Amino acid sequence: MRALFPRLGADFSKLWTASAVSNIGDGITMAAGPLLVASITTDPAAVAGAVFAQQLPWLLFALISGAWADRLDRRRLVVTVNLIRAAALITLVAAVSCDLVTVPLIYAVFFVLGTGETLADTASSAFVPALVPPDRLPTANAWLGATFTVLHQFAAKPLGAWLFVVAAAAPFGANALSYAASAALIAGIGTLPPPEPRPHRSLRTDIAEGVRWLWGHRLLRTLAVTMAFGNMIFCAAFAIFVLYAFERLGLGRVGYGLLLTAFALGGLAGSVAAPALLRTVSATVLLRGGLAVEVALHATLAATRTVWVAAAMIVVFSIHATVWGNAVMTLRQRSVPSAVYGRVSSVYALLDLGGAAVGSLLGGAVAQAYGLTATFWTAAGGMGVVLVLAWRPLSSARAAFLQRV
Template sequence: MGVSADSPVVMEEKLRRYPPFVRFWLASTVSDFGTYITSVALSVLILVTMSGTALDQGLVNAARWAPYLLFGLVAGVWIDRLPRRTVLIGGDLGRGLILTGVALASAAGLLTLPALAMLIFAFGTLALTSDAAHQSFLPQLVPRPLLTKANARLQQSDTVAQTTGGAVAGGLVALVTAPFALLLDALSYFLSAAVLLTLKRPSQAPVPSTQRLHRKVAEGLRWVYRHPYLTPLACSTHIWFIGSSILGTVLPAVILNDLGMGAVGLGLVMGCAGIGAVVGTTVSTRVGHRWGTGRTMVTARVAQPVAIALVALGPVIAGGTGAGESYGSPLQWTAEMWAAFALIGAGQLLFGAAMGVEGPLEMGFRQAVTPDRLIARMSATMRSVNRGMIVIGAPLGGLIATMAGAGTALWVSVAFLLLASMVLLGSKFRSVRTEEQQLTDEEALARD
């Protein structure tokens, strides 16, 4: 029996024929590992070291994503005018320096919550430019038929980093404290920049445009919100980000403050999500090819509120055990805490698996149906509104947790995730298949 030209084995061999993509993949992987260390370290820094609240956590999270709301639409146009490799290198170096500053200021006892929020805002601004360049740089490294596979490889690296990075970060933070753990993430950004420096500049240079800024922004908005399939996908994803940001704000407070599981517990919970995501990304392209992109993504989104409902039941099972105390080692956990961890871990495992399945399919679909000249603006439009939802959801989650309790905030997260899945289920996106919508390189060039 012969091997199809589109089989996973042949597709993987094709990806390996593009050394620039392999190095780009390496740079992303190095940075991803540091990112998950920072996710744990920042939560511990705010909630434990600085004695902050869930609302403080939400406000810092909002500062991290506010640049996407403020500058996101302009960023896509700006990236169109600059060498994307240069933007990626500058973003990595800048973020490494900011994290170094946060770590040193905290270690010296000079860091305050307002100062941290401002530094994280600057970090988010650089992340915005890097994200825009990252998504529009990939189509310059591999041909369009390989975009879904390339995105799957990038997301698999991210999920492997989440699996090991979260668990390692918990122990690392407990061992050397949060500020010094942040230095490791700074180092990862410097290493990522060094790898990107080995890439040759793409032969495709940015094409100067005389079109006015507001018209280019409007063109990106029209492409997303008038496209028959991108529009329902965008609306569903915007709602999803509100629910996800509430979860991201409240869950660390539940683990660290309400249950007292410490940094190790937070790392293990994140590790459960990472394990699920590894499984999800591994089967994503195969399931998507068999079921179709739309059907697969709808199923994944319906599974997510179910997963977070399990997470919300965790504190109920524990009955407040551990509140006000910190158990640094799982060996000190009570039976109720272990039961809570089992539910939360199972929920995170399912949530990560569902995200892992849908992530490569969504990114591959968005890139495949969009002409190259619009990819940066399409990405910036989706990203700026999505992250704008975090600016709303993160403080909202912290506020609900502070006023009504973390359990209530988790159930609100479930409600938003359920609404997001229903929006996608009720649209014609549910029947879409990427291979039937995909632009060839020649068609994309003609549309450009």
Template sequence: MTETAATGSTQSLWRDGDFLRYWGSRAVTMVGSSVTAVALPVLIYELTGSPALTSGLMATSTMSMAFFGLIGGVLGDRFDRRRIMVTADLVSALAIASIVVAHLASVLTVVHVYAAAFASASAAVLFDGSSAGALPSLVGRSRLPDANARIWGTQSVLDVAMPAAAGLALAIWSPATLLVVDVLSFLGSMLLVRAIRGAMSGVREVRGRATVRDLWGDLVEGLTWLRRHPTLWPLAMVSVFGAGSAAALLGLIVPWADRVLGVGTSGWRFGLLFGSWAAGAFFASFVMPRLSRRFGAIRMAQVLFPMMTVLLAVLSRLDRYGPALAVYLAYSFLHVLVISATVTYRMQIVPDRLLSRVSTASRTISWGGGATIGVLVSGQVASRWGVPAALLVVAVANGCAALLAWVPALRHAAPTARYAESA
């Protein structure tokens, strides 16, 4: 970590060239990912007509975290983060491009879509494992809340605009054709990451060649540190159910829109439904830094998870587009608000040498474990008993997160984070 980053520069982030390149790489990736988030589920739904298979597509993302999340953190703490991120972008571009080529050749199958989605998601997991440690190295811990708010705010704007545009585009082009946007976005991200000039890894983090025993030791060290931390481990357990409910809801969007709300799988209303999640996230990005500093991530989780549970229960009873959209927007706002606050909290207190490992270990537990179970269970419930029943299951899962947020370790914890030592 550079001296400027370690001490926390007062320079505006918008005048920090390396942050702008990092932010730009995330922004162009978000453009493509927002389109793919709409196009791939619609593609599966058109091929199969199955809510279970459509929801199961989300499992390619969550299972990739389960398989590669921990090793991604180990690689990010040990090797050159820039090189890992560039390679991951290239692999993602090739995986998504294979769907486009197969579609043009009229040989595309459901298995191919699942395999390509899993490959791209797995590469993204490795990218994120390095990215989680790179950002604090580039901007310093004191600027993390503002840096994350800018990144998530940008993501929210793009996630509002692009799904709506994708919904309109689906009335003209096939879902597979739209994936060209994602291919180009990964290539653009790769070039921007390569252009970052500052150090993305501390001197002691890049240790060169390593044996399997070394990597295993690194993995165990990160997991052990997380397991023994008095607040991060309980928060990880909260996130198992929080991520499970959120992923399940996102996996049900296409059949919910088609079978319950009656808006079909294309058009501006369908795109707006996808984009409303990002709209909530956009508003959350503005208030997160201030609320996080004032109340702390833990207190926010304790208050917001019960509110989200109520919203999800209400959502399971709605079949009118307007009210459902409003409740969905409110849920997304609260969910992103608490998740972004807890992620920032974790970044601020984990030591530099463990940052990638602990971050990905926590995400592996929540996203790889909880979210995978959530999307698989909700998809099966939707196929057998209908989408409203599946949404009620999602509300119950979120209620479990609300209860876990009040375990003694979190109830008596300090409200805000104390910065970790940089060494």
């Protein structure tokens, strides 16, 4: 591993390996979870409820988790949370093996997994700027992004479905092992700084400080609000994407699955291209251009009935989304002090998921009232407004990206 990351350090290699292992485990459970619920009930609402149970903690606890991530030893927090998640999955494995599993038990386990995710993801997001020199952050983020794309989106989901067919408990046991292995790897990282001493204050005061810090930074505030509206608009359109693929593009289930791989292909390409792009192209140009790509995505999908055109546009969008994510993550890592990093990241997460949740509800309503293509035309118009409003504030991105902290 040291040879693979000669300029990123041995501790980053441990972090990357931990991320790779947990990405495989999470992807396995993401595929196997709905299959487990569907083996108990055919109620679509019950199947969808398992996904919601894992997402709900982000809406409930994101800000609180950010405050705890800044108060506690982050390494110890991530290790503890991963072991708790492993224990929750072992409980599910036992229930499945003994034929005692129920839908409420699945919801409870997935809620524990989601709650742990709010803590572990928020705390571990501060690891990279602590382990990697500022000029190597785009490369480190690209490695982590590519790992997520290849292992979580490509490899783990088919593996999870196959394991479920072999033995219903197997995928959840595999994920439990992944959390245990990830905990061991994180525990072995030796150069993470201890938490900065701070006076004892209420959680509300800590959360308010993180919100104020983000809101007082003009560029990061612009990016956070842009992301919230962008996610709302994207999820409004893509909440009905499966129906769009069937009715507009004429695809079946297999074709729909293949079309989804366009997102992963673009994400992988974006991960590979991001470090070079961020070295050679102004961050302002990349961010503004990315918003224009989002307008083009929705307009293209609204106008076309050709599968390859839709797939090509999705690849381009996914390249943009990955580069955008790398740029924003690097900006945040270079701009936000370590003492408030967890809280600022949690505000970002709340805006991201809050926008996505609202968008999913709006998209279904628009499609039901006006048709599938109306949803994408509305999304194109909405992103056009976002592009116009964000254009001028994004002018400071180039200077902020070059900042060293």
